[in-house]
Amino acid sequence: MEFTPRALEERARVLKEQLPSLPVSLAVVAGSGIELVLPEARKLLELAYHQVFPFPVHGLIGHTPTLSFWEVQGRGVLMFHGRFHLYQGYSAAEVAAIPRLAGLLGVSTYILTNAAGALVPTLEPGSLVVLADHLNLQGANPLVGEWGRWREPVFPDMTHAYDPDLRKLALELARQAGFAVQEGVYAGVLGPSYETPAEVRMLAQLGGTVVGMSTVQEVIAARHMGLRVLGLSLVTNYAAGIATRPLSHEEVLEAGAKAQGKLVKLLSELTTKLVAA
Numbered sequence: 133m134e135f136t137p138r139a140l141e142e143r144a145r146v147l148k149e150q151l152p153s154l155p156v157s158l159a160v161v162a163g164s165g166i167e168l169v170l171p172e173a174r175k176l177l178e179l180a181y182h183q184v185f186p187f188p189v190h191g192l193i194g195h196t197p198t199l200s201f202w203e204v205q206g207r208g209v210l211m212f213h214g215r216f217h218l219y220q221g222y223s224a225a226e227v228a229a230i231p232r233l234a235g236l237l238g239v240s241t242y243i244l245t246n247a248a249g250a251l252v253p254t255l256e257p258g259s260l261v262v263l264a265d266h267l268n269l270q271g272a273n274p275l276v277g278e279w280g281r282w283r284e285p286v287f288p289d290m291t292h293a294y295d296p297d298l299r300k301l302a303l304e305l306a307r308q309a310g311f312a313v314q315e316g317v318y319a320g321v322l323g324p325s326y327e328t329p330a331e332v333r334m335l336a337q338l339g340g341t342v343v344g345m346s347t348v349q350e351v352i353a354a355r356h357m358g359l360r361v362l363g364l365s366l367v368t369n370y371a372a373g374i375a376t377r378p379l380s381h382e383e384v385l386e387a388g389a390k391a392q393g394k395l396v397k398l399l400s401e402l403t404t405k406l407v408a409a
Protein backbone atom coordinates (compact mmCIF):
# COMPACT_ATOMS: atom_id res chain seq x y z
CA MET A 133 0.00 0.00 0.00
CA GLU A 134 1.27 3.47 -0.86
CA PHE A 135 2.59 5.55 2.02
CA THR A 136 0.57 8.79 2.03
CA PRO A 137 0.53 11.99 4.12
CA ARG A 138 -2.89 10.90 5.42
CA ALA A 139 -1.45 7.61 6.74
CA LEU A 140 1.33 9.46 8.60
CA GLU A 141 -1.10 12.02 10.06
CA GLU A 142 -3.34 9.21 11.29
CA ARG A 143 -0.36 7.40 12.87
CA ALA A 144 0.74 10.63 14.58
CA ARG A 145 -2.77 11.05 16.01
CA VAL A 146 -2.71 7.51 17.46
CA LEU A 147 0.84 7.95 18.82
CA LYS A 148 -0.13 11.19 20.58
CA GLU A 149 -2.64 9.15 22.59
CA GLN A 150 0.00 6.50 23.45
CA LEU A 151 2.89 8.81 24.35
CA PRO A 152 3.20 10.39 27.81
CA SER A 153 1.47 13.75 27.85
CA LEU A 154 4.50 16.01 28.06
CA PRO A 155 5.32 18.85 25.66
CA VAL A 156 7.80 17.47 23.11
CA SER A 157 10.29 19.88 21.60
CA LEU A 158 13.25 17.80 20.52
CA ALA A 159 13.99 14.69 18.43
CA VAL A 160 17.35 12.96 18.16
CA VAL A 161 18.19 10.37 15.49
CA ALA A 162 20.98 7.82 15.97
CA GLY A 163 23.03 6.80 12.95
CA SER A 164 24.87 3.54 12.22
CA GLY A 165 26.57 2.04 15.26
CA ILE A 166 25.55 4.98 17.42
CA GLU A 167 23.72 3.90 20.58
CA LEU A 168 22.14 6.87 22.31
CA VAL A 169 20.92 7.15 25.89
CA LEU A 170 20.35 10.11 28.19
CA PRO A 171 21.95 9.06 31.52
CA GLU A 172 20.36 11.86 33.50
CA ALA A 173 16.88 11.50 32.08
CA ARG A 174 14.05 9.01 32.55
CA LYS A 175 13.04 6.72 29.70
CA LEU A 176 9.24 6.54 29.84
CA LEU A 177 8.42 4.44 26.80
CA GLU A 178 9.93 2.41 23.99
CA LEU A 179 8.19 1.34 20.77
CA ALA A 180 9.46 -0.84 17.93
CA TYR A 181 9.45 0.95 14.57
CA HIS A 182 6.81 -1.42 13.18
CA GLN A 183 4.45 0.00 15.83
CA VAL A 184 5.42 3.55 14.88
CA PHE A 185 5.56 3.77 11.08
CA PRO A 186 2.70 2.89 8.72
CA PHE A 187 4.86 0.93 6.24
CA PRO A 188 6.84 -2.36 6.46
CA VAL A 189 10.08 -1.96 8.43
CA HIS A 190 13.11 -4.17 7.79
CA GLY A 191 16.29 -3.76 9.83
CA LEU A 192 20.00 -3.25 9.23
CA ILE A 193 23.03 -4.27 11.28
CA GLY A 194 24.03 -1.37 13.51
CA HIS A 195 20.52 -0.08 13.95
CA THR A 196 18.03 -1.18 16.59
CA PRO A 197 14.84 0.18 15.11
CA THR A 198 13.03 1.64 18.12
CA LEU A 199 11.61 4.97 19.22
CA SER A 200 12.17 5.88 22.85
CA PHE A 201 10.53 8.70 24.79
CA TRP A 202 12.50 10.45 27.55
CA GLU A 203 11.59 13.01 30.16
CA VAL A 204 14.12 15.82 30.51
CA GLN A 205 13.21 18.60 32.94
CA GLY A 206 9.50 18.03 32.53
CA ARG A 207 9.68 17.92 28.73
CA GLY A 208 9.60 15.05 26.27
CA VAL A 209 12.53 14.09 24.04
CA LEU A 210 12.07 11.60 21.21
CA MET A 211 15.01 9.34 20.35
CA PHE A 212 14.87 7.52 17.05
CA HIS A 213 17.29 4.57 17.15
CA GLY A 214 18.04 3.81 13.52
CA ARG A 215 16.84 5.34 10.29
CA PHE A 216 15.60 4.39 6.85
CA HIS A 217 17.98 4.55 3.88
CA LEU A 218 17.25 4.73 0.16
CA TYR A 219 19.73 1.91 -0.46
CA GLN A 220 17.58 -0.42 1.67
CA GLY A 221 14.81 0.05 -0.87
CA TYR A 222 12.79 2.60 1.12
CA SER A 223 11.24 5.43 -0.90
CA ALA A 224 12.30 9.04 -0.29
CA ALA A 225 8.97 9.58 1.51
CA GLU A 226 9.68 6.65 3.85
CA VAL A 227 13.24 7.88 4.51
CA ALA A 228 11.73 11.27 5.39
CA ALA A 229 9.09 9.77 7.70
CA ILE A 230 11.20 10.30 10.85
CA PRO A 231 11.44 14.12 10.69
CA ARG A 232 7.86 14.38 9.41
CA LEU A 233 6.50 12.29 12.25
CA ALA A 234 8.64 14.23 14.74
CA GLY A 235 7.18 17.47 13.38
CA LEU A 236 3.62 16.16 13.64
CA LEU A 237 4.28 15.15 17.27
CA GLY A 238 5.26 18.72 18.14
CA VAL A 239 9.04 18.67 17.78
CA SER A 240 10.68 21.95 16.75
CA THR A 241 14.36 20.92 16.79
CA TYR A 242 15.71 17.90 14.91
CA ILE A 243 19.18 16.59 15.78
CA LEU A 244 20.55 13.91 13.54
CA THR A 245 23.72 11.90 13.88
CA ASN A 246 25.32 9.76 11.23
CA ALA A 247 28.42 7.72 10.50
CA ALA A 248 30.49 9.13 7.63
CA GLY A 249 33.79 8.76 5.81
CA ALA A 250 36.41 11.53 5.76
CA LEU A 251 36.98 13.05 2.31
CA VAL A 252 40.10 14.87 3.47
CA PRO A 253 43.17 13.25 5.02
CA THR A 254 43.35 15.84 7.81
CA LEU A 255 40.06 14.64 9.30
CA GLU A 256 40.84 11.71 11.56
CA PRO A 257 38.46 8.84 12.32
CA GLY A 258 36.89 9.41 15.72
CA SER A 259 36.49 13.14 15.13
CA LEU A 260 33.18 14.92 14.74
CA VAL A 261 31.91 17.18 11.98
CA VAL A 262 29.13 19.67 12.72
CA LEU A 263 27.33 19.95 9.41
CA ALA A 264 27.17 23.41 7.90
CA ASP A 265 25.68 22.30 4.57
CA HIS A 266 25.17 19.32 2.29
CA LEU A 267 25.34 18.08 -1.29
CA ASN A 268 22.31 15.99 -2.23
CA LEU A 269 23.79 13.48 -4.70
CA GLN A 270 21.17 10.78 -4.11
CA GLY A 271 19.07 11.55 -7.20
CA ALA A 272 15.97 11.82 -5.03
CA ASN A 273 14.02 14.45 -3.11
CA PRO A 274 11.33 13.73 -0.50
CA LEU A 275 9.20 16.64 -1.73
CA VAL A 276 8.50 15.15 -5.16
CA GLY A 277 4.79 14.59 -5.79
CA GLU A 278 2.06 14.79 -3.18
CA TRP A 279 4.46 15.13 -0.22
CA GLY A 280 5.70 18.41 -1.68
CA ARG A 281 2.15 19.70 -2.01
CA TRP A 282 1.31 18.47 1.52
CA ARG A 283 2.35 21.79 3.08
CA GLU A 284 3.87 25.15 2.31
CA PRO A 285 6.38 26.15 1.10
CA VAL A 286 6.34 24.14 -2.11
CA PHE A 287 9.89 25.37 -2.84
CA PRO A 288 11.64 25.49 0.56
CA ASP A 289 14.73 27.66 0.90
CA MET A 290 17.79 25.63 1.93
CA THR A 291 20.25 28.49 2.54
CA HIS A 292 20.39 27.93 6.30
CA ALA A 293 19.34 24.30 6.32
CA TYR A 294 21.65 23.64 9.27
CA ASP A 295 20.78 26.12 12.00
CA PRO A 296 23.70 28.55 12.64
CA ASP A 297 22.99 28.93 16.39
CA LEU A 298 22.73 25.17 16.91
CA ARG A 299 26.00 24.71 15.01
CA LYS A 300 27.77 27.16 17.31
CA LEU A 301 26.42 25.48 20.42
CA ALA A 302 27.31 22.00 19.14
CA LEU A 303 30.89 23.02 18.32
CA GLU A 304 31.40 24.31 21.85
CA LEU A 305 29.80 21.31 23.57
CA ALA A 306 31.59 18.79 21.31
CA ARG A 307 34.95 20.28 22.30
CA GLN A 308 33.94 20.06 25.96
CA ALA A 309 32.97 16.40 25.44
CA GLY A 310 36.52 15.73 24.19
CA PHE A 311 35.96 15.58 20.43
CA ALA A 312 38.28 16.91 17.76
CA VAL A 313 35.58 18.85 15.93
CA GLN A 314 35.13 21.12 12.92
CA GLU A 315 32.36 22.28 10.60
CA GLY A 316 31.94 20.69 7.20
CA VAL A 317 29.79 19.72 4.25
CA TYR A 318 28.06 16.31 4.04
CA ALA A 319 28.08 14.67 0.61
CA GLY A 320 25.01 12.44 0.58
CA VAL A 321 25.30 9.55 -1.89
CA LEU A 322 22.95 6.63 -2.58
CA GLY A 323 25.15 3.66 -1.61
CA PRO A 324 25.20 0.90 -0.57
CA SER A 325 28.59 0.36 -2.23
CA TYR A 326 31.25 2.63 -0.81
CA GLU A 327 32.89 5.12 -3.19
CA THR A 328 35.71 4.47 -5.59
CA PRO A 329 38.88 6.53 -4.99
CA ALA A 330 38.02 8.62 -8.09
CA GLU A 331 34.57 9.38 -6.65
CA VAL A 332 36.18 10.39 -3.36
CA ARG A 333 38.47 12.84 -5.18
CA MET A 334 35.45 14.22 -7.05
CA LEU A 335 33.39 14.67 -3.87
CA ALA A 336 36.27 16.50 -2.19
CA GLN A 337 36.58 18.79 -5.25
CA LEU A 338 32.84 19.46 -5.10
CA GLY A 339 33.32 20.81 -1.59
CA GLY A 340 32.43 17.78 0.52
CA THR A 341 34.12 17.21 3.85
CA VAL A 342 32.50 13.87 4.72
CA VAL A 343 30.52 11.31 2.74
CA GLY A 344 27.60 9.15 3.81
CA MET A 345 24.41 7.45 2.63
CA SER A 346 21.74 9.20 4.69
CA THR A 347 20.84 12.62 6.13
CA VAL A 348 20.05 14.77 3.09
CA GLN A 349 16.48 13.50 2.52
CA GLU A 350 15.72 13.89 6.22
CA VAL A 351 17.10 17.42 6.32
CA ILE A 352 15.07 18.54 3.29
CA ALA A 353 11.89 17.12 4.85
CA ALA A 354 12.72 18.60 8.26
CA ARG A 355 13.18 22.07 6.74
CA HIS A 356 9.92 21.65 4.82
CA MET A 357 8.28 20.95 8.21
CA GLY A 358 9.87 24.15 9.58
CA LEU A 359 12.15 22.29 12.01
CA ARG A 360 15.52 23.66 13.15
CA VAL A 361 18.18 21.14 12.17
CA LEU A 362 21.49 20.12 13.70
CA GLY A 363 23.53 17.48 11.84
CA LEU A 364 26.48 15.69 13.45
CA SER A 365 28.72 13.32 11.48
CA LEU A 366 30.90 10.92 13.40
CA VAL A 367 33.92 10.24 11.20
CA THR A 368 34.20 6.46 11.28
CA ASN A 369 36.81 5.95 8.56
CA TYR A 370 38.88 7.60 5.87
CA ALA A 371 37.00 7.38 2.56
CA ALA A 372 38.25 5.05 -0.18
CA GLY A 373 41.66 5.94 -1.61
CA ILE A 374 42.58 7.85 1.55
CA ALA A 375 42.02 4.72 3.68
CA THR A 376 44.92 2.27 3.69
CA ARG A 377 42.64 -0.78 4.14
CA PRO A 378 39.35 -1.89 2.60
CA LEU A 379 36.19 -0.21 3.95
CA SER A 380 33.62 -2.23 5.87
CA HIS A 381 30.38 -1.66 7.73
CA GLU A 382 31.93 -3.48 10.73
CA GLU A 383 34.65 -0.81 10.92
CA VAL A 384 31.93 1.85 10.84
CA LEU A 385 30.07 0.17 13.71
CA GLU A 386 33.26 -0.24 15.76
CA ALA A 387 34.09 3.45 15.42
CA GLY A 388 30.56 4.28 16.60
CA ALA A 389 30.98 2.09 19.66
CA LYS A 390 34.36 3.69 20.46
CA ALA A 391 32.92 7.21 20.37
CA GLN A 392 29.86 6.20 22.41
CA GLY A 393 30.96 7.83 25.70
CA LYS A 394 31.73 11.20 24.10
CA LEU A 395 28.58 11.15 21.97
CA VAL A 396 26.35 10.38 24.94
CA LYS A 397 27.97 13.23 26.88
CA LEU A 398 27.51 15.64 23.99
CA LEU A 399 23.89 14.65 23.30
CA SER A 400 23.05 14.77 26.96
CA GLU A 401 24.43 18.32 27.32
CA LEU A 402 22.74 19.41 24.10
CA THR A 403 19.31 18.09 25.08
CA THR A 404 19.53 19.61 28.57
CA LYS A 405 20.44 23.01 27.08
CA LEU A 406 17.85 22.85 24.32
CA VAL A 407 14.83 21.76 26.38
CA ALA A 408 15.59 24.58 28.82
CA ALA A 409 15.83 27.20 26.04
Ligand SMILES: O=P(O)(O)O[C@@H]1C[C@H](O)[C@@H](CO)O1
Pocket residue numbers: 162163164165215217245246247248323344345346347380381384
Ligand atom coordinates in the same frame (compact mmCIF):
# COMPACT_ATOMS: atom_id res chain seq x y z
O1 LIG B 1 22.64 5.96 8.95
P1 LIG B 1 24.06 6.34 8.75
O2 LIG B 1 24.24 7.45 7.78
O3 LIG B 1 24.78 6.60 10.06
O4 LIG B 1 24.79 5.05 8.13
C1 LIG B 1 26.02 5.08 7.43
C2 LIG B 1 25.75 5.01 5.96
C3 LIG B 1 25.50 3.51 5.78
O5 LIG B 1 24.21 3.15 6.22
C4 LIG B 1 26.45 2.90 6.66
C5 LIG B 1 27.68 2.55 5.91
O6 LIG B 1 28.59 1.82 6.69
O7 LIG B 1 26.74 3.89 7.67
Ligand SMILES: Nc1nc2[nH]cnc2c(=O)[nH]1
Pocket residue numbers: 247248249250321323325326327343344345368369370371372379384
Ligand atom coordinates in the same frame (compact mmCIF):
# COMPACT_ATOMS: atom_id res chain seq x y z
N1 LIG C 1 29.24 6.50 1.47
C1 LIG C 1 29.89 6.30 2.60
N2 LIG C 1 29.19 6.10 3.72
C2 LIG C 1 29.87 5.91 4.86
N3 LIG C 1 29.42 5.72 6.10
C3 LIG C 1 30.50 5.57 6.90
N4 LIG C 1 31.64 5.67 6.18
C4 LIG C 1 31.27 5.88 4.91
C5 LIG C 1 32.01 6.08 3.69
O1 LIG C 1 33.24 6.09 3.64
N5 LIG C 1 31.26 6.30 2.58
